[in-house]
Amino acid sequence: MKVLISGGYGFIGSHVADRFHKEGYEVFIIDNLLTGRKENVTFKHKGYQLSVEDPKCEEIFRSNRFDAVIHLAAQVSVADSVSNPRLDTESNVLGLVNMLTLSQKYKVKKFIFASSAAVYGMNDKLPLVETDLCNPISPYGISKWVGESYCLKWEQLYDLETVCFRFSNVYGPRQGSVGESGVVSIFMDRIISEQPVFIHGDGEQTRDFIYVEDVADAIYRASYTSLSGIYNLSTNTERSVNSLVDVLKELHDVKEVHHTDRRDGDIQRSTLSNEKIKNELDWVPMYDTNEGLKRTFAWFKSNQAKREVAVSAVAETSSKRQWLKSIQPYFENLLAFALTAWIVLSQQSSAYGLIDVELFYITIIGIIYGNRQSILAVVLSIGLFLFKKLDDGHEIVSLMYDTDFFFQLAIYLFIGLVVGYSVERKNGIIQAKEQKIVELENRYEFLNGVYTEVREVKDELQHRILNSGDSFGKIHSITKELESLELEKVFMATVNVVKSIMGVQTVSIYTVSPNRSFMRLVANTNDSGAAVSKSLRLEDHAYLQKMLADGKVFVNKELNSHAPLMSVPIYHDGTIAAFISIEGMSIDKFSLYYQNLFKVTSDLVSSALSRALAYLDATESRRFIEGTSVLRKEAFEEILSSKKQAKSMHNTPYLLLEGELGQMSLKQYSEKVASMLRETDYIGSVKEGQVVVILSNSAAEDANFVLSRFAQQEISMRVVEGEL
Template identity: 65%
Template structure:
């Protein structure tokens, strides 16, 4: 079984993934790694670093046909949901809806959802049952309650089996010391660090604590069960926070302010899940605390060893890199200023009309580093200019009245600001383009990974298709249903076969007239909303012209209006004798496999029709009245039965007309009728040797018009009694 665990690198999700892996199932994980850590999973699996609300998740569902989805990804902190309810809603509602929609779209058998006891709110009657009213008091509880409603509605509307578990307070190894459920992890972490435990309020709040492996066991067993709906998942035991403190034997305890949104008492009734799933929690609170403490103790020892070996040098290198990156522009600026000052004050450049090196200095600094360094260069240049004036014997007070002095300063400021701003703007644009490029590279890397994954399983999928009993059944059905030697029966069988094989609601078959200018409908399926036209003029449809010209299967990849999804030519003696078209196929399930399957099917139809046409030609003298185009009674009855069957199964209309002419008029009548009929119509004799005309795709409502047309040519016909 293929199982997708969202949030699979997180606390509960990693234990769920562990359990499925130990039972021999293929595990896939989606996690954005905000709270999860890849180190929590040490077995072979396929992981995707994505948020569950990301649209790229569809590529994962499309590439992997999951049997079950366990949705654990969520924002789990009650205080965080109060301070940032928008983020809570994005993760817990939008992410869930995305997973539900993709599970429905790609036919997931079971969807298991992690809810919370927070949906109940503050309750006075304990233990809380699943039937009790939900009155959440925090945005986190609201989002979980809304999620349950979505799951229920997806099951009602789409038949997706959904099962939600309202967790009590889950604890155990790998838990992050955040959120309401992380009180035990927080206590143990502070104990190991030698810090006092912070108890919110008096510590008389009660909770129902359940060990994480008991949760994973319930989820695994539920994935095989027919259970749907909502269940409490808990131990059914109410424990005060102070009792946890006592069990941990904490040496230091401090009472702090009570948290907003904190429920005073909570314990869930687990009798329903125990009865329906035959499940019961295995770990007592003491066993769970001991196992959790050992895990955190080992992790603390590993962290300290790693910190001693690497943290200080790493931190030093990081600080050094940061300092170097920050100081180097200033150092280069000062060095450039020193060179500028030397050139400016030297005898060579001190004469009247000399080039002002300071302008070059300001421009270069602005081009190299942008506005910050150009402004610094301006300040230094102004100082150097002032120094020059003072060295020339000018009084400082007199400079304040010198317009040339202020004009020169204005030039420095203008050059510095313009160059600095331009470079900063250019750098911002470059940074924006780099960011877009990085995003595109990320998307490319993601799709490239999916591409490689698809290539890895390509051969396996092909073998599954080839070895599938269903595929053998399809090929067998084609060969059996197309065994007739009568073209009309082959046409009718083709509609049923193609409709069954391709799962397409609309299948139409057209014959090509002798001049290749029209296609005449001979058979079609019964999708009323997609009725096929009775004839198509080749010149009016580009796709028909192209198909008749190159003889290849047409695939409507552009979804052009007025064209079917696919159509393929049917050959007889290297000439296109007919065309098979399908439409109404769900495009989300349309793939190269369907195109290949359609090609194989039409090739078999071509083979069957070739045999039928060859048989007709070989037995022509036995089918027609000698010297006429009239079908003998036995040949006409075969065609009539085929038309009757097509009408019963696919509502394909036909009109049967009968005349009263005697034998001596048959030759003359057949010649006159032959020029008035289409390629898909037939004339012949019935069992009483009366003249009969069979008009394809003509309903009883068209009878008067048809009879008048024949009457104008002096041919007297009437609707056969079978049609009345």
């Protein structure tokens, strides 16, 4: 299973990535790293440094068929959205549309969009529910509201299943101080660094604070369900800013608390109802605010010191480099001028004949640095030329009438401008070409990375197939064992294949009775030796009723001892014909990956079972003696052979009974016997005047009870073969 998380290196995105990774997903991340940090995600994954509106995103979708896309990338600062609404729109609207379009184009199963409580605007009704009026007061809130409309419309137009979560104030580890939810992290930073805490207004304004891991849990659970639409994601609990500070005082000494003027447009009270998500997803937040703040404070305390040192070092280094880079051209220009002045003033220029040293200096500086430094070189050269003239005894007034003097100045200015402009133009062309080369190199590197990744996956799969006997055995089992048209052999092959693929101890197959009230055990493999029920009454087991109703895989998340760990329905002709149940699975395999693997395996079994049942229907006249439910010798012996093989491989018991027809006809005898048998038992005729019966899943201790039942109906039988 593959999931793409946009903004996956950010605060919320990194926690969502962690959750999907723990559930066995392959995680892919798109992030422009403007606010995200790569060190937030420490496990093995594939990351792309891109903006979500970048056309190169299509290469990622084309190369990886994602099961879910979690769109968290956004410009999250309300203040920035007000000062630069265009940038906000590019990221929050154009980026979303690009992700939606690519998700629809490349058949993504679920698209989850991170919206915000900002869509409600100034609304005094509490708690706010999803159907309340939306009236956002900032470009950020508008872009989120528009994003919800896009998601809903994509679901209507293109059948892309979308979920929009309106987050309340999310807080937790890795949070920065940008955006509406940064109040917790701002307070944490200031308290740990022994700085005063500033509260806008009286501090009685309330917010609905939700811990980030609860958000990640809801997003993950929504990704594999049929949930769609708009939902609040919150705790449905009001918490004042003052009470927030009170909890922090218990965790660490607060130096000072100052109340400042209330900010314009600040909402006084805010709470989101979470009833809809609780009812439809069966989700509730696990962490209350006190517990969440403790966990957040512990993380900030352990990370604040090294984070400050790293930021300070980077800022200092960057500042020094910028300063040195900016003054370097001026320093080198002045150094060259000093050399020029020394040559001119020390009479060294006469040694060079007709060479004008100042002109040479202007030309060289212009070629190296372009227009700005060449003009400075012209000014310095004119000053030097003037100083030299005055030093030679010329008067300022006389120079004003000296045409040679002005001609020389004009030459300096002309050469400086021409050389500087030409070099500047050449540098501009070169920079444009270099930028184009960089873009092409980045695209090549990006495509090469995608190609390399695809090659690695292909090589890994090929390696597993060629070198892993277990993988080859599984593939062989699926393609070969399930090819039989004999129903009993299909049942036996199924338990073998499921056991091999899922790596479990016990696999059981139950068929549904014609009246759909009982489940009969038809095959099982039981390495653990635990007792396996031979018959299940549907009304006694809620999980069976649920599977019959919704047709989905059952996962025993509550670890109910009266239900299997997993069970999946098997279909024939559009209706549920059987169930496969598994037990004895290690806890590390109790994940979504193995749920999906179980479902894929059941689809293969359903196909094989349908073929076998269709074959039985087509060959019924040849398998049964006409007018009876008695199998002909060849058909009966084939089933008996399957029972013997099942007993040999999995110790699956059966009883073989034999009786004499006496004065009754075969039809009369079979009707009497059939009325006392189960759907999984068989009647056959292998000798003249005799009838044999196979009792499936019946052990030696069952023999006396079965024989006494036959005796009550004046049918005499004896055990020929079984567990005796």
